[in-house]
Every structure is written in C-alpha cells, then in structure tokens.
Amino acid sequence: MSKVFSAHAVSVDGYISGRTPEGKEEFGRGLGDAPMLFDWYFDGDTPSTVFDGFKLSEPSARFFDALAARDGAVVAGHTTYEHSSRFGGGSPHPTAPLVVLSHGPVPEISEKQTLITTGIEDAISAARAIAGDKDVGLMGGGVITAALAAGLVDEVILHQVPILLGGGRSFFNELPEHIELRLLEAVPAPGVTHLRYEVVR
Numbered sequence: 001m002s003k004v005f006s007a008h009a010v011s012v013d014g015y016i017s018g019r020t021p022e023g024k025e026e027f028g029r030g031l032g033d034a035p036m037l038f039d040w041y042f043d044g045d046t047p048s049t050v051f052d053g054f055k056l057s058e059p060s061a062r063f064f065d066a067l068a069a070r071d072g073a074v075v076a077g078h079t080t081y082e083h084s085s086r087f088g089g090g091s092p093h094p095t096a097p098l099v100v101l102s103h104g105p106v107p108e109i110s111e112k113q114t115l116i117t118t119g120i121e122d123a124i125s126a127a128r129a130i131a132g133d134k135d136v137g138l139m140g141g142g143v144i145t146a147a148l149a150a151g152l153v154d155e156v157i158l159h160q161v162p163i164l165l166g167g168g169r170s171f172f173n174e175l176p177e178h179i180e181l182r183l184l185e186a187v188p189a190p191g192v193t194h195l196r197y198e199v200v201r
Contacts, residue, residue: 002131004124004147006138007067007157008171009037009192015168016141037161040192051094059189067157071096072134073127075120075147078102080140089113092139099127101143120146145173151201156181158195 010016016037041054046061048054050068054061074096076084081100084092089110091098099114100106101123109115114130116123124147127136138144138153147153181197188194 002072002128002133003070003135003154004138004152005067005070005135005155005157006144006147006153007159008139008144009040009159009161010171011037011161011163011165011168013164013166014171015165016171017169037163040159040161040189043191057190059187060192060194063185063187063189063194068093070135071137072131073097073099074137074139075099075101075123075127075143076139077143078106079142081106086110087113093137096134096137097130099123099130101146120150120152124152141169141171141173144171145175148179148199149176153199155184156197156199158197160193160195161191162193 008016040060041056044055044057044060046056046058048056048061048068049065054064056064071093074091074093076087076092076098078100081087081102086108087098090112097112097114099116100109101116101120104117106115114126116126120143123143124136138147144153144156148156180200182200183195184198185196186193
C-alpha cells in the first residue's frame with residue numbers, strides 16, 4: 001500500500017509563517033527582514049528534475065526530488081487552498097493531482113481538482129485511489145494534524161530552516177495525544193536541514 005507523508009518547511013521553533021512588521025501573517029516569511037522559509041528552493045545551482053524553476057543546493061536537490069517523485073496525489077485543506085490562490089485551478093505538484101478537504105462546498109473547485117467534505121479518512125482514501133502505487137502527500141497544518149490524530153500518517157518530513165521566528169502560524173495544531181517519531185534520515189544542506197521521521201505505531 002502507498003505511504004502517506006507530510007513535508008513542510010518550518011522554523012526551528014515550529015512555525016510555517018512569521019509576521020510582517022505590520023503584524024500580518026505572511027506564509028513562508030520571517031519577522032521583519034528575516035529570510036523566507038523557502039529561500040533554499042532557489043539559492044542553489046542544481047535544477048530540480050521535478051519542479052521547473054527550482055534551483056537548490058546539491059544535497060537539497062537530491063533529497064527534495066526523491067521526495068517529490070514519490071507523490072501520486074496531494075491532499076490540502078481549504079485554508080491552504082485559499083492561501084495558495086487555489087493553486088491556479090491545478091495542483092501544487094506538477095504531476096500529482098490535488099484533493100481538497102473542506103467542511104463544506106468550495107464553488108471554485110476546478111474539474112482537475114477533487115473536493116472531499118466527509119473527513120480526512122475519505123480525503124486520503126480518494127487520494128490513494130488517484131495515486132495508484134505512488135504515495136500521498138499532505139499539505140497544511142490542519143490536514144496533517146487530523147491525519148496524525150486518525151493514525152493515517154506514515155512519515156513526517158521537516159525542512160528545518162535555521163531561524164527562530166518567535167511567532168506566526170504553528171505547523172502542528174493540538175493533538176489528542178503524543179505521537180512518537182523515529183528519525184530515519186537527516187540531511188544537512190545550505191540554509192536548511194532535511195529531517196525524515198517515521199511515525200511509530
């Protein structure tokens with residue numbers, strides 16, 4: 001059976017967005033002049049073989065492309081969907097279709113996207129059907145938290161950027177109980193450390 005994993009860029013203190021000097025949250029930004037959490041996507045000299053326009057360091061490109069090649073479908077929540085300009089009617093991944101999980105109707109869903117309103121279990125089931133023998137990627141703190149609480153996540157991958165944001169939007173929401181992780185791989189790279197964990201069941 002295919003695996004379910006999440007992969008997110010986070011600060012060392014666990015935020016996926018900081019705040020602008022005006023106090024407004026901005027996805028991927030740090031505080032004030034702090035670097036973007038996604039600078040490592042573009043600061044290298046090795047083009048990604050999966051995502052056009054990405055130029056990473058060699059160790060980041062190797063790790064990132066191996067991960068991206070696993071994706072057969074992506075599940076994102078309604079908030080992530082809206083904050084990402086609805087992915088232009090497509091998907092955040094160049095070849096893996098998008099499943100959007102929402103509590104209600106999303107009128108702007110395109111025919112290239114799949115809407116699920118009946119919970120995380122059904123969203124992941126629909127994504128597995130689309131992915132075939134490939135894996136399912138999860139996007140957004142709400143989706144990953146719901147999937148972890150339901151026991152549906154196999155791996156958690158953190159692209160940890162060496163900065164303490166001190167505030168913003170946390171990656172993980174509150175979980176009903178602790179979840180143990182086992183480190184499988186740690187890849188240091190310029191501007192980021194890639195950490196791959198297995199969820200212990």
